Amino acid sequence: MAFSLRKRPIILSERSSRVHPCCRNESELDGCLSEWGYLGFGVTGSVCDVSVRAQREELMSTVSTLFDGKLNILINNVGRNIRKPVVDFTAAEFSTLMATNFESVFHISQLAYPPLKASGVGSIGATKGAIYQLAKTLACERAKDNIRSNAVAPRYIRTSMVEQVTPDCYVTINRVEHHVGKGRCLNFSMEVIPHTPTAIH
Template sequence: MEKVAGSGSSSRWSLSGFTALVTGGTRGIGYAVVEELAELGATVYTCSRNEAELNERLQEWAAKGLQVKGSVCDASSREQRIQLMENVSSAFDGKLNILLSINNVGTNIRKPTIDYTAEEYARLLGMNLESAFRLCQLAHPLLKASGNGSVVFISSVTGLVHVGSAGSIYGATKEAMNQLTRNLACEWAKDNIRVNGVAPWYIRMSLVEHVIFLIFLMHFSL
């Protein structure tokens, strides 16, 4: 990564020549990350389960002159994860500099711990943790081949402290992701792959917008 002199966006870090895969890049945190990376000069590949939304975003980014490609993928599906990585490998000649697991913010089911079913437990672990783990496995050869790889997980503050509105299983998946980050950072350092995690608080997006509204009401009713 090179810092270039100048004004506006040119005064920030330059990612010219870098490639990036941002899973779940059509809304929320993912959307913002795709734009930031592309504005810094990276060529970005992204995915979404919603084909219409993906196509709309790709057209929007193309109109802005940003280099963004993409395809439909449900990261919870083994077959679609494999196809996604094949698409990325083809688009970037077998090399990948940056993997950001954004859609692995995943999903949530908010209820008391004793009310979770076995199916709900499996769904949360599969979407929030396993998909991130499997994507890392698939991306490793491409990251290593680049000679300068970086993985960034989007975890959550719920993996560090108790947040009652988030639920116990969601928090457990995020703490597991934090530990995965620590382990991979040590294990993959020899392959010149950095592994980091970001643990944000509530971000206004469709997944949690109703929860933020309830917190707002509770705050002002006290």
């Protein structure tokens, strides 16, 4: 499955899945929802900054209501980056990164547990190295409830955030491949996309 919020709901909707992505950028989300609606897919969505605890709670409350208290798949693929040397990070900047990239995944995975369990078979997907161990822990802890937990490590992906750094994302990807090796970079979708957790029923 490509890490493209623009494509993923369409692919899953074609398989009769109900999908509810979220995005902190309302205009990007509205544009995607309009496109999906025009194509005839029943995708709903929420505006949510997942670095904010209260907004995460509101998001998962909405998801639970929309999906009648049951959830089959949770995809955590939020991402935020501050491009400066580690030594120059302020405490506030580090807290922002951790709240967005890790704390949000941990908390939303907690909030999603009841509807995932209620569905009878659930799955959690996540990205980023810090999430890898969490995925393993969740897999062990929730195996008894028939809930899988997977961590996916895609290549550099063209998003609106990446384009602010370099308009030629393909050049950046080539540089990444040079450092980590081509075999370690997967060929995922390169669309400009909003990129935050997606709930699927």
